Amino acid sequence: MNQEITNNPFNPLAPPKVFDEIKVSLASPERILSWSYGEIKKPETINYRTFKPERDGLFCARIFGPVKDYECLCGKYKRMKYRGVVCEKCGVEVTLQKVRRERMGHIELASPVAHIWFLKSLPSRIGLMLDMTLRDLERILYFENYVVIEPGLTDLTYGQLMTEEEFMDAEDAYGTDAFQANIGAEAIREMLQNIDLEAEAAQLREDLKEATGELKPKKIIKRLKIVENFLESG
Numbered sequence: 001m002n003q004e005i006t007n008n009p010f011n012p013l014a015p016p017k018v019f020d021e022i023k024v025s026l027a028s029p030e031r032i033l034s035w036s037y038g039e040i041k042k043p044e045t046i047n048y049r050t051f052k053p054e055r056d057g058l059f060c061a062r063i064f065g066p067v068k069d070y071e072c073l074c075g076k077y078k079r080m081k082y083r084g085v086v087c088e089k090c091g092v093e094v095t096l097q098k099v100r101r102e103r104m105g106h107i108e109l110a111s112p113v114a115h116i117w118f119l120k121s122l123p124s125r126i127g128l129m130l131d132m133t134l135r136d137l138e139r140i141l142y143f144e145n146y147v148v149i150e151p152g153l154t155d156l157t158y159g160q161l162m163t164e165e166e167f168m169d170a171e172d173a174y175g176t177d178a179f180q181a182n183i184g185a186e187a188i189r190e191m192l193q194n195i196d197l198e199a200e201a202a203q204l205r206e207d208l209k210e211a212t213g214e215l216k217p218k219k220i221i222k223r224l225k226i227v228e229n230f231l232e233s234g
Helices: 003-007 029-035 097-101 116-120 125-130 134-141 164-174 185-193 197-210 215-233
Strands: 036-039 104-106 146-150 180-182
Touching (some): 029 036, 029 104, 116 134, 134 185, 197 215
Antiparallel strands (some): 146 180
């Protein structure tokens, strides 16, 4: 069977799969790349002179497929006898136009971004994992404040927010290698990657035993539930 049909989960011609259960999750960057037919590098869609898709744009024929059945974009190869041929001039595969509805492209980001589902959902999943308020997360993600990731031997504390001026003053006072601080989604990713889930779960269970009042146990339970979900999902 055609490899494209069997590998593409969005192809209506793909044979049905037998399964006992289904799980909905976000696709990893590696999975998205395996689905992709090429990288989109331009924001343009259609050339206003030729009315053809712009190369490497959002409608790129080289990535998504031809705009006419069995005809490459430049017209060098036409008709069904050239089916499967990739034009050496325009790079478009000679196939059915309907593949444009099935194929996916991808965009390489210059830096990581935080998924809004995990940031803005109530309660904020990222905020619970890092024990930070949504406002503090937004200050980091929107490049308003730096966050201390590794304080080293300085007087700084893990998770401490600093303005750019405070960050530069700290570098002058302690040296650039004495501590580690970052800004933006990259900083959040580093902090999440540094979490030892098993150790965090054990600590939260201990904290829950000693917790008093009404609000604190609820917050610990919410954090513990997310940590356990991560451990269960692998």
